[in-house]
Amino acid sequence: MQPVALNDFIYWVGAIDWDLRNFHGYMTQRGSTYNAYLIMDEKITLIDTVKYYLYDEMIERISKVVDPSKIDIIISNHVEMDHSGGLPRLMELCPNATLITSPNGAKGLETHYKKHWNYKIMKTGDSIQLGKTSLQFILEQMVHWPDNMACYMPQTKILFSNDAFGQHLATSERFDSQYPLDIIMLEAKKYYANIVLPYDTQTQKVLDAVSTLDIAMIAPSHGIIWKDHVGAIVTQYNNWAANKTKEKALIIYDTMWNSTKLIAHAIKNAFEQKHIPVQMYDLKTIHISDIMTDVLDAKYICVGSPTLNNNMLPTVAAFLTYCKGLAPKNRVGLAFGSYGWGGQSVAQVEAILAEMGWKLLPAIKVNYVPDAQLLVTIAQQVFENLHTM
Amino acid sequence: MDKKYECTVCGYIYDPKEGDPDNGIKAGTAFKDIPDDWVCPVCGAGKDQFEPVD
Secondary structure (H helix, E strand, O other): OOOOOOOOOEEEEEEEEEOOOOOOEEEOOOOEOOEEEEOOOOOOEEEEOOOHHHHHHHHHHHHOOOEEEEEEEEOOOOOOHHHOOOOHHHHHHHOOOEEOOHHHHHHHHHHHHOOOOOOOEOOOOOEEEEOOOOEEEEEOOOOOOOOOOOEEEOOEOOOEEOOOOOOOOOOOOOEEEOHHHHHHHHHHHHHHHHHHHHHHHHHHHHHHHHHOOOOOOOEEOOOOOEOOOOHHHHHHHHHHOOOOOEEEEEEEOOOOOOHHHHHHHHHHHHHHHOOOOOEEOOOOOHHHHHHHHHHOEEEEEEEOOOOOOOOHHHHHHHHHHHHHHHHOOOOOOEEEEEEEOOOOOHHHHHHHHOOOOOEEEOEEEOOOOOOOHHHHHHHHHHHHOHHHH | OOEEEEEOOOOOOOOOOOHHHHOOOOOOOOOHHHHOOOOOOOOOOOOEEEOOOO
C-alpha cells in the first residue's frame, strides 16, 4: 500500500474500494476510491478521510510519508461517511489537530458523530497558511450536500474539488493520462447524472468560481485526478449544468405480456424514421442508475408501463421516482402503455413527466394487444407529432 | 401570522417565529422583511427560490 505523489510534497493517501458495487442504490460496477490528500508543509495537513472500513489502508499510506499522529490540520470537505468515516479514529490519534470544515459541515459532523471536535469553520473567500503554501476555501453548497466545500492551493494550482468532478472508478492508477479517457469520462458522466444533476444552479455557481482560478490539476474525492484533461471535464460540467441535450431518444419501459414492448418498438420506428438515434431500455435488463447516464444528454424520454392492479409497474415507478428526484430539465416526454381494463398506468406516468416540467408528446394507450396495423399507425402518429417539437 | 416559506432546492422551511438567528435574522421577522442578500442556511439558494407554504 503506497502513497502516490502529486508533486514533491503532496500525496494521495486514500483507499481503493475494489468490491463496491452498490453505492446507496447507484450501481458502481467499476468500484470506487475515496481520495484523501496529505500535504507535507510546515503544518502537516490531511484533506478528507475514507470509509471507516478502509481507515487502516489510509493510515498505512500516510505512515509511508509521516507518522499520522503528527498531522496538524484535518480538512473535512464533506460530511458524507465515505469521506468522514475515518474521522473518529483519526481524531483520537491526533487529538490536538484542528478540524477545518464548512458551516454546515460543523453542524453535520457534530450531529452525526456526537463529538465536540476542535472545529475551525471556513466560508468562501477564507484561507489558511500552511507554511510555504496556503489553501483558499470555496463552499460548494448542494454539490451535492449542504456541507460540501472545495479548497484551492494557488502555489501549485491544485483544486481539491471534493465530490465535484469525481468518478466511481477503482484503479491503482491515479492520473487521467494513465487510464482510458473514454471510461473516465463515462464514469464522470454517470456520477454527475446520479449525484449532481438536481443542483444545476448550485453547480453553475461553483463553475463560475472555478473559472476565475488558474487550474493545473483537479483532485476530486473519488476516482482519477484530472491533469491532462482539466479543460475537457470543466467543459462537460458546464454542458451538464446547463441541461444541454442532444437529438437522442430513450425508450424506457417494462412489459407484462409484450404489448407495451410492441408499442415501445413502434415508437422506436418513428425516431429511426426521423434519423434520431434511439436507445431501448427494458427495465428488467438494466439498472436505473445506468439509464440516468443516458438521460443526462437525451432530449426525448419515452416511458411505458402496462396497468397492473390499477397502477403502473413497480419497476417503472422506481425509475420515475428516481428520475424525478434527479430532476433533468428541458426534455420532451412521451407516456405509453397497454392495459386490459382500468388502464390507469399511462396517465400516472404522464403525470410524473409533466411534474418534471417537460414538454409532452400525446400519450399512447392501447387496449389488450396492438395489431400490426395499429403499430404502423402509432409510429406514424409519433413521427408526425415529432414535427411539433 | 406571517407565512412560512419553503426552499424549493432543499426543502428548508423558514419559520418567521424562529427567524434565522445564526445568520442575523431575528425571531419574528416576516419573510418579506429579510434582506435580499440572505440565502438559505442549508443550501445557499437565494430568497427568490423560496415559495410560501399554505
